[in-house]
Amino acid sequence: MGRRILVTGAARSTGRRLVAALATDPEVDAVVAVDDLGPDEPFPPGVEQLRVDLRSPALVRTVQSTGIDTCVHLGVAAEPRAAGGRATMKERNVLGTMQLLAAAYHAPDLRRLVLKSTTAVYGAAAGDPAVWTEAMGHETPSHGFGKDAIEVEDYVRSFDRRRPDVAVTVLRLANQVGPTVDNPLTRYFELPVCPTVFGFDPRLQFLHEDDTAEVLLRAAIGPAARGTFNVAGDGVVLLSQAIRIAGKPPLPIPEPLVNRVAELVGRTVDFSPEQVRFLQYGRVADTAAARKQLGFSPAWTSLDAFEDFATTRLRRLVTEEWVARLEQEALAGLRRAAGWLSRGDAPMGGDGSR
C-alpha cells in the first residue's frame, strides 16, 4: 500500500511546492492539502483539498478515518499581519497545533509526523554561543513567532512521548531566501535602504527555497529520522556583506533609536522586536545532525542562496560593473601619477617622454 500524506499550511508557497512534489511521487497514494486559504494556483490533479481551519471537525474526521500515515505540519505562521493580528496568529499557531495533535493522537495508521519549525526558537542575544546545536539549552524568546514555535515544539515533543509508534521529526529551518520566497527578511532586503543597528554586524544563515522543499520531502517520504534537526545552508553571511551583495546602502541607526525606527518602518514591513534583535545579534545553527542522521546536505550554501535571491529579486544600486569601472579609473589615474613621480620632471601627458 502506498503512502497517504496530509499537509497543513498547504496553500502557502512552501506547502504548494511540497504537495506538488508528493503528488507526482509513485510511492504516494493520496495527498490531502489542508489550509483555510485557497492556493494561488490550483493543486495538481489527484490532490484532495481540504479548505478548513486546523480547529475544524472535518480535519479530525479526515485524520482519523482516511488512513493517513504521515502528517506534515507546515501551518505555523510567522507573520502577524498576514495572519490577521498577533492574537489571531497565536491562536492559530498554538491552538491549531494542539487540535491537530489531538486528532492525530487517535489516528490509528499514523506513523510519521514532520513539523516545520524555525531556528528562531534560539532567540538572538549577545551572550549566545556562536553556534547552536539542537541539544543546547536556550532562553525562550518571550514573544512573537519564536515563542509560538517553542510552544508548538513543546506540544509536538509531548505528542512524541505519548505516541512512541510515531516517528516525530522537527526541522528547525534557518531564514529562507530564494526567487519566490516572501517573508519579513526578504522584504527587508527589498527596502531602498537597509536599516541596521549601529555598530553591530550579525552573522546570518540562509536556506534556499529549493533546499527547504528538498528537506521537507525527504523528511516526509525518505527514511524516517526521529529527532530535532537544524537545517541551514553551509557557512554564514554577515549582515553588512548581505547588504553589499544586495547592492543597497546600509542605514546605521543608534541603538537607543532603533525601536522607534522599527515602529515607523514596521508600518510597511512587519518589523517585530524579535526581528530587530535578530538584525543586531544574528544567530547560527549547527547542521551536523541533519547531515548525519537525516542524510540531508543543502545544495546551496548560505552565501550562494543569498546571491541567488539577490540576482533574481533585487535591483542592485552598487553593481560589479560600477565597482570595476571605478577601480579601473582610479588605477589608471594612479599609474599616471606614478609615471610622473618616477620621471620627476616629465611633461604633462605622461607617456610622451618614453
Add this chain to the structure above:
Amino acid sequence: MTGAGERCQSLTKKGERCRNPVGPGGRCARHRQPGTTPGAGPDPGAQGDPGAALLGWAEEALEFLGRRLLGEYQVDEFGHDPDLVEHVLAPLLRPLYRHWWRVETRGLEHVPAKGPALVVGNHAGTLPFDALMVALALLDDHPAHRSLRMLAADLAFNLPVVAPLARKSGNTLACAEDARRLLEAGELVGVWPEGYKGLGKPYRERYRLQRFGRGGFVEIALRTGAPIVPVAVLGSEEIYPMVANLRRLARLLGLPYFPVTPTFPLLGPLGAIPLPSKWLIEFCPRIETAHLGPEAVLDPMVLFDLTDQVRDTIQQTLHANLVARRGVFT
C-alpha cells in the same frame, strides 16, 4: 549566476570563477595583468621606481575596497574575517607591536604549527592590548602564521563597534561550547583566565597573577585533548598604570572598572595613549593533556593541579624575565 555578456575567466582568491564582465584583454578590470591596461604608465615592476611600490600598494588597497563593496569575501561560522584582519586590523596594530612596544618574542616553537592548542596567558593593562599583541605575534612571527581565536568577555559582544570587530578578528564568547567547537576544528584558542580581575588590577599589584577563574580552561583542554601553552607577557602592566578605580562611575556606565592613571582622565583623550614600555612575550613549553583522557575532568584534583601548574609556570616566567629586564622602557 546568470547574466548577459561575457564574463572574466580569472579565478578569485577564493578559487571561484570571477563574474565580472570582460574588458579588453579577456579579463575584467580587477584581473587584468599589471601593465597591460591601455594607457597605463610605466611597468610597475620596474626596479628602483619610487612610484611602483606605492602603486602596488594602492592596487591592493583598491582591490580590497572593491571586494568589500561587493561583499566578495568569506567569514567562518564564528564570523572570522581573515581578509579584514590582513588588510585593516593587523596593519593598524603592527606599529604598536614593532615600534611602540618593540615586542620581543621567545619560545614560539612551543606553539604547534597545526592542530589545536590552548594558549593561556596573564592579563593586565586596563585595555586588552596584551591579548592583541599575543595574537599578532602568532600571526606575524610564528612560522605557520597562526590565527589566535580568543575567548573574550561578554562585554565585548555587547558594545557597538567593538562587538563586530571582536568577531571579525576571530574571537568568540568565553563559553565552553564555543571553545570546544574551535578546538575540535583544530584552531589555536587563546584564553585569559584572570579576566577583568587581571585587566583592572591596580598598578601596585603588577606582575602578581590573580586567581585563575575556576579552571574552566583546563576542563576544555582535557575534554578535547588539546595541549596547553602558557604564555607570559611582560610589559603590558606598565602601559596604563592604574592608580585608582572609580567603582561608582564604572557601575553607572556598566563597565567592570573605571581606571584612573597619571594621565587619564586628567589629559582627556591624550591620556588614553599607552606608555611605550618594552615588551617581552614568552611562550612556555607545552603541557600535554591528551594522555590524561577526557574522563580526567571528573577528578577535581587533576583540574586544580593543572590549573596551578599553568599559573605557576606563567608566574615564574614573569619573575625570571622581570629580574633580567634592564628597565621598563628599554
